[in-house]
């Protein structure tokens with residue numbers, strides 16, 4: 001991060017909600033504490049409930065009170081926050097919001113710069129964007145930007161409709177579609193590992209890589225989001241966005257420059273090269289699962305179907321694994337296996353790149369079990385990289401043993417690793433949209449995922465629930481790789 005702190009007013013729609021309190025206020029606090037945000041910033045919170053400025057500031061202070069940082073005066077920090085209650089569907093209220101922005105613009109010297117952050121249910125996105133435009137809030141002497149939370153649509157058609165609505169009010173370069181995985185330190189590190197190291201890029205292709213595995217497992221269940229999750233499921237919730245984004249970063253060609261447009265254009269090419277499957281073949285390439293009761297971290301867990309706001313006969317998947325193929329020169333024949341699920345054994349996001357075996361390995365002749373070379377990118381909770389190699393055992397024999405070269409980002413500088421939302425907010429203020437998703441990426445991802453979700457919607461599973469809470473998902477997911485002669489590399493510490 002540079003120290004060139006941008007000046008702006010951030011208007012948060014949904015200011016009393018979970019996302020604002022749990023993620024956005026702490027992120028703004030950390031930017032402020034790290035002096036990445038100048039004193040010239042103001043936040044306007046919008047929601048319906050009738051709070052005073054003081055009550056709102058007190059809520060903001062509560063959301064950051066776990067930072068016991070003596071260098072920061074929490075009252076001074078909270079004094080930058082202002083509350084403006086109204087129903088976002090009420091067109092008349094936008095004029096008053098505009099007046100408040102103009103007043104604060106002078107007070108905080110923010111030079112007309114405005115960020116509109118839509119931390120609200122997606123059915124409001126289009127209305128808010130249209131109202132901002134029609135009431136003149138997007139016309140300013142500085143810049144105005146729109147940050148949109150997920151989900152961006154429910155399928156390609158609804159995403160296109162939403163995009164058309166938003167594009168009536170904002171240009172593509174003013175729109176920042178959040179995918180919080182793109183703000184994670186080690187996801188951003190994929191490009192650096194690939195393009196700043198001479199040893200990997202020459203091997204990064206189908207001649208040397210046998211398969212790539214992306215796993216994002218969670219121990220949490222659907223919590224109190226049953227209503228949203230019932231209409232989403234793991235495929236829309238995690239695969240359409242986070243998983244396909246990580247895959248695109250792993251598979252893209254080196255961009256000619258590290259600019260937003262060049263990187264995006266390479267990612268788009270990967271998504272275009274994804275081999276589309278027909279509805280009939282979905283079950284050959286994808287496995288779905290739903291958690292049953294079980295034990296996670298020593299706690300007894302109920303089945304998904306027993307969660308709040310979930311249909312007791314629900315057919316929603318809480319687990320997906322799949323085999324993706326990319327039809328281009330670099331990746332022809334290399335499966336990308338993906339896996340994500342709730343209530344699994346461990347919270348972990350990891351990428352494993354498995355290299356092909358040597359054409360003739362002299363140690364096989366000696367009956368030794370040579371471990372394949374793996375490059376593991378640990379996204380979370382551990383952050384780092386491990387390279388699995390073989391070396392001589394430290395004894396008098398000449399036998400080999402697997403060894404690991406590890407870099408652990410957490411142990412180096414854990415306290416300073418920025419939160420994903422913090423990085424993304426900061427990027428938005430600087431006008432850098434590299435780590436946000438372009439419409440073309442969203443559209444292609446939906447088109448790919450729609451075929452799978454249509455197939456599953458047309459044919460309900462008669463096997464749900466099919467994995468125990470606290471496990472690594474259904475057995476079919478293991479079989480998916482076994483058919484190809486592979487297996488999932490473990491993401492759990494105690495396996």
Ligand SMILES: NC(=O)C1=CN([C@@H]2O[C@H](COP(=O)(O)OP(=O)(O)OC[C@H]3O[C@@H](n4cnc5c(N)ncnc54)[C@H](OP(=O)(O)O)[C@@H]3O)[C@@H](O)[C@H]2O)C=CC1
Pocket residue numbers: 013014015016017018019020046047048049086087088089118119120121122149150151
């Ligand atoms: N929570 C999370 O961890 C994540 C959330 N998201 C996305 O972020 C968005 C917000 O989620 P979340 O914070 O959980 O939702 P919440 O339900 O917790 O918050 C919704 C907010 O919208 C306000 N609101 C609702 N209706 C209106 C209205 N008509 N006019 C003005 N304000 C209104 C509510 O305040 P009031 O009732 O006072 O009006 C509240 O502040 C969603 O799109 C979600 O998918 C994405 C990733 C993670």
Ligand SMILES: O=C1O[C@H](COP(=O)(O)O)[C@@H](O)[C@H](O)[C@H]1O
Pocket residue numbers: 218237238349
């Ligand atoms: O977008 C989402 O992501 C979270 C997982 O995020 P992580 O940063 O904790 O890995 C997931 O729980 C949620 O269902 C989904 O909407």
